[in-house]
Amino acid sequence: MTPDAPATPDPVLAVRGLSVRFRMRGDTFVRAVTDASFDLRLGECLALVGESGCGKSVLASALLGLLPGNAETAGSAHLGDTDLMTAGENVLARSVRGRRIGLVPQSPAAHLTPVRTVRSQLEETVRELTGPPRAEVRAAAERAAERAAFPADHLDRHPHELSGGLAQRAATALALIGDAPLLLADEPTTGLDRDLVERTVDELKRHTGDSRALLMITHDLAAAERIADRVAVMYAGRIVEIADAGDFFGARGPRHPYAGRLLDALPEREFTPIPGMPPELTALPDGCAFAARCTRATERCDRLPAFENSVACHHTLEVQRA
Amino acid sequence: MADLTWRATAAPRRSTRTWRVSTSAVVVGLVVLAVLVVPPLVNLDEQAVDLGAKLQPPSWAHPFGTDDVGRDLLLRCVYGLRVSLLVGVVAAVVATVIGTAVGAAAAAFGGWADRVVMRLVDLFSSVPHLLLGIFIVAMFRPGVWPVVISVGLTHWLSTARIVRAEVLSLRSRPYVDAAISGGASRWRVTVRHLVPGVLPQAGLAAVLMVPHAIWHESALSFLGLGLPTHQASLGTLVQSARGSLLAGDWWPTLFPGLFIIVPTLAIAGLAGAWRERLNPRRRSELML
Amino acid sequence: MLELSAVTAGYEPRRPVLRDIDLDVEQGESVGLLGPSGCGKSTLARVAALLHRPESGHVVVDGETVHDWRYRAPRELRTAFGVVFQQPRLSADPRLRLAALIAEPLRAVGRTGEIPRRVEELAATVGLGAELLARRPHEVSDGQLQRACLARALVLRPRYLVCDEMTAMLDASTTAALVAVVEDYRRESGAGLLAVGHDRTLLERWCGRTVHWSQLTGDRGGDRAQDLEPAGRTAPGTA
Numbered sequence: 001m002t003p004d005a006p007a008t009p010d011p012v013l014a015v016r017g018l019s020v021r022f023r024m025r026g027d028t029f030v031r032a033v034t035d036a037s038f039d040l041r042l043g044e045c046l047a048l049v050g051e052s053g054c055g056k057s058v059l060a061s062a063l064l065g066l067l068p069g070n071a072e073t074a075g076s077a078h079l080g081d082t083d084l085m086t087a088g089e090n091v092l093a094r095s096v097r098g099r100r101i102g103l104v105p106q107s108p109a110a111h112l113t114p115v116r117t118v119r120s121q122l123e124e125t126v127r128e129l130t131g132p133p134r135a136e137v138r139a140a141a142e143r144a145a146e147r148a149a150f151p152a153d154h155l156d157r158h159p160h161e162l163s164g165g166l167a168q169r170a171a172t173a174l175a176l177i178g179d180a181p182l183l184l185a186d187e188p189t190t191g192l193d194r195d196l197v198e199r200t201v202d203e204l205k206r207h208t209g210d211s212r213a214l215l216m217i218t219h220d221l222a223a224a225e226r227i228a229d230r231v232a233v234m235y236a237g238r239i240v241e242i243a244d245a246g247d248f249f250g251a252r253g254p255r256h257p258y259a260g261r262l263l264d265a266l267p268e269r270e271f272t273p274i275p276g277m278p279p280e281l282t283a284l285p286d287g288c289a290f291a292a293r294c295t296r297a298t299e300r301c302d303r304l305p306a307f308e309n310s311v312a313c314h315h316t317l318e319v320q321r322a
Numbered sequence: 323m324a325d326l327t328w329r330a331t332a333a334p335r336r337s338t339r340t341w342r343v344s345t346s347a348v349v350v351g352l353v354v355l356a357v358l359v360v361p362p363l364v365n366l367d368e369q370a371v372d373l374g375a376k377l378q379p380p381s382w383a384h385p386f387g388t389d390d391v392g393r394d395l396l397l398r399c400v401y402g403l404r405v406s407l408l409v410g411v412v413a414a415v416v417a418t419v420i421g422t423a424v425g426a427a428a429a430a431f432g433g434w435a436d437r438v439v440m441r442l443v444d445l446f447s448s449v450p451h452l453l454l455g456i457f458i459v460a461m462f463r464p465g466v467w468p469v470v471i472s473v474g475l476t477h478w479l480s481t482a483r484i485v486r487a488e489v490l491s492l493r494s495r496p497y498v499d500a501a502i503s504g505g506a507s508r509w510r511v512t513v514r515h516l517v518p519g520v521l522p523q524a525g526l527a528a529v530l531m532v533p534h535a536i537w538h539e540s541a542l543s544f545l546g547l548g549l550p551t552h553q554a555s556l557g558t559l560v561q562s563a564r565g566s567l568l569a570g571d572w573w574p575t576l577f578p579g580l581f582i583i584v585p586t587l588a589i590a591g592l593a594g595a596w597r598e599r600l601n602p603r604r605r606s607e608l609m610l
Numbered sequence: 611m612l613e614l615s616a617v618t619a620g621y622e623p624r625r626p627v628l629r630d631i632d633l634d635v636e637q638g639e640s641v642g643l644l645g646p647s648g649c650g651k652s653t654l655a656r657v658a659a660l661l662h663r664p665e666s667g668h669v670v671v672d673g674e675t676v677h678d679w680r681y682r683a684p685r686e687l688r689t690a691f692g693v694v695f696q697q698p699r700l701s702a703d704p705r706l707r708l709a710a711l712i713a714e715p716l717r718a719v720g721r722t723g724e725i726p727r728r729v730e731e732l733a734a735t736v737g738l739g740a741e742l743l744a745r746r747p748h749e750v751s752d753g754q755l756q757r758a759c760l761a762r763a764l765v766l767r768p769r770y771l772v773c774d775e776m777t778a779m780l781d782a783s784t785t786a787a788l789v790a791v792v793e794d795y796r797r798e799s800g801a802g803l804l805a806v807g808h809d810r811t812l813l814e815r816w817c818g819r820t821v822h823w824s825q826l827t828g829d830r831g832g833d834r835a836q837d838l839e840p841a842g843r844t845a846p847g848t849a
Binding site for chain 2 (some may be wrong): 703
């Protein structure tokens with residue numbers, strides 16, 4: 001399972017064989033993430049897509065070291081030379097969260113402290129992360145707001161006085177302060193209007209530029225199509241396909257049957273649901289987890305397909321789809 | 323995939339909390355054991371007077387020392403705790419039942435009924451608890467039940483407020499809309515969706531009320547208004563020790579005092595852990 | 611036919627979030643109401659489903675003028691509507707197992723005898739297995755919970771369905787599945803549908819007729835929480 005990348009500079013984030021499981025009562029396990037591997041390079045935007053409950057948010061929490069106490073992990077996730085999976089809470093709190101990974105949260109309104117103004121939250125973060133001389137904190141906070149296109153005349157407002165779009169920008173401004181090389185956006189567009197979705201992801205793309213890498217976790221395929229360079233599709237805890245976004249959404253189309261059916265479910269395409277539901281993460285089959293819902297499944301699918309050539313399937317959709 | 327080595331995740335600040343919770347649990351367990359098991363088991367008379375051994379400092383024979391008529395203070399403390407705990411628990415249950423009923427009814431009906439009830443609650447709250455409690459006990463002869471009634475009737479106000487606020491917040495949930503659309507009556511929504519939703523909060527309030535009620539009983543008894551002085555309760559013990567304390571004899575005050583403070587802190591500690599469990603962000607450890 | 615005429619509604623006196631709105635939904639018709647978030651379209655949906663009393667205006671359901679809302683509305687009128695909301699987590703009583711959640715309306719109207727059969731039928735319709743039916747809301751995913759909420763909305767066989775951003779939190783496949791369930795029910799029962807949302811592509815694909823909020827207000831607007839830029843595109847005509 002080697003990444004299919006040419007000899008380019010070292011990745012910002014290198015995830016290898018990352019697995020997360022939750023220990024439940026009676027020693028059963030919820031296998032939320034299984035054997036995930038991918039690279040993320042500077043200037044690149046990787047969209048991790050999948051249905052709700054497929055484990056993509058757990059993956060994000062694992063990278064941030066925010067898993068609950070009953071979780072266990074395996075594999076590695078190197079951010080530079082730090083392995084996020086083995087680094088202690090002290091390292092994560094002091095040198096990773098905010099400084100090397102900026103988090104763009106799912107619901108900005110809940111992410112911001114309701115009783116304090118945007119300015120005071122920006123200033124606090126500036127002080128905490130960059131520690132400039134006292135006199136420059138105010139100016140630095142205003143620069144941070146400007147960078148995220150947050151209007152200066154709204155700085156003294158409280159979060160509930162902001163529209164959804166502005167709250168999202170305030171949260172983005174906070175995420176950008178530490179100049180982290182990796183931006184992690186967890187469902188940044190949930191519940192937003194289409195226009196606001198487009199604006200939000202465009203801004204994320206702009207902030208990524210050439211100096212950062214963006215990992216966007218989303219169930220919104222249209223948002224992924226808009227800004228992603230590469231797409232990773234997750235199903236029942238596994239990454240089943242990683243593809244160039246242009247190919248994936250374009251004429252070539254996805255190669256994994258699940259990814260194909262997921263795209264077909266979009267209202268702008270066939271609008272047909274995939275029959276059945278994903279398997280429970282407590283009772284994953286030994287073979288391909290999608291086989292039970294897959295029209296191409298044969299007995300070969302009782303064996304777990306290896307992740308080869310960026311796809312994990314015995315019967316890939318290699319032919320161009322009509 | 324074959325050779326997966328699983329690592330537990332570091333869960334910060336969990337150990338100190340576990341320590342606090344388990345200490346509290348041990349203390350509460352000991353208290354319950356002492357109160358339920360010791361009196362019938364040892365079968366000693368806590369009222370046994372021994373004028374030859376009065377005001378003895380702690381020793382092997384009397385670990386907590388003796389009081390001014392020579393009664394064993396350890397035994398008196400255990401019996402006192404028994405009475406105080408009984409008063410505390412019953413009074414807390416009375417207060418919680420009244421508070422939950424009033425708060426839930428006010429919120430469920432809303433409108434003017436809510437306004438009238440809550441203004442009454444405000445009115446009651448403006449009178450100091452202790453004063454009201456004294457007024458109530460003064461109407462009866464000294465005894466356990468007047469104290470229970472006094473504490474119960476003065477302590478439901480905060481529970482009523484908590485329950486009302488909680489019901490009001492649940493009332494605006496979409497699942498109440500869905501229930502209305504499904505044909506449910508106001509009564510059904512209240513008893514099936516709203517009240518069960520606040521029971522954990524009300525239960526927590528009840529547990530937190532127990533130490534409060536114990537303190538209140540002690541205060542009333544200390545003022546000589548609660549239990550008759552010969553009956554051991556933590557309050558009467560501290561009260562009757564006043565004279566000795568001035569003479570420099572510390573143990574008749576210290577041990578009952580500790581018996582008030584340590585169990586109440588332990589109960590509050592357990593209640594704190596429970597409150598944390600109620601916190602919705604912690605409730606589902608799984609984040610799928 | 612469901613007729614809303616000159617509806618003005620809000621949550622505080624003299625600060626209506628919507629003003630003077632007219633909207634009709636015929637029996638068997640599917641109407642998509644498209645608008646930006648915060649514009650008041652959810653409030654209109656709640657007025658239509660008899661869940662929020664408007665300050666003024668009329669609601670007429672199949673010729674019957676509505677005089678009372680919420681608990682005061684006659685039960686036959688209330689249960690003529692099935693409602694599904696955006697956030698399944700908030701729409702489900704956290705203590706009820708999914709089977710009880712789906713059966714709740716039958717229990718509320720005293721038709722407990724039908725529970726086993728209807729729950730089984732609807733669970734199959736929305737694709738929930740027996741194992742999932744025995745779980746509580748926090749043990750299932752958003753998509754699975756929304757399936758249960760849709761089943762609950764259908765259990766009394768409503769004459770109208772009101773879906774307020776039903777699929778906003780869901781992935782493409784679950785969205786398509788739930789829409790298919792709604793459409794099957796409509797075809798079979800002839801019920802009317804008011805689907806409120808902000809996703810133009812979805813609503814135009816789903817509904818026979820799509821109305822933009824600005825068409826209802828005649829672009830008087832102005833009441834929505836101010837945003838930095840106005841929603842760029844204006845609505846094309848009805849489909």
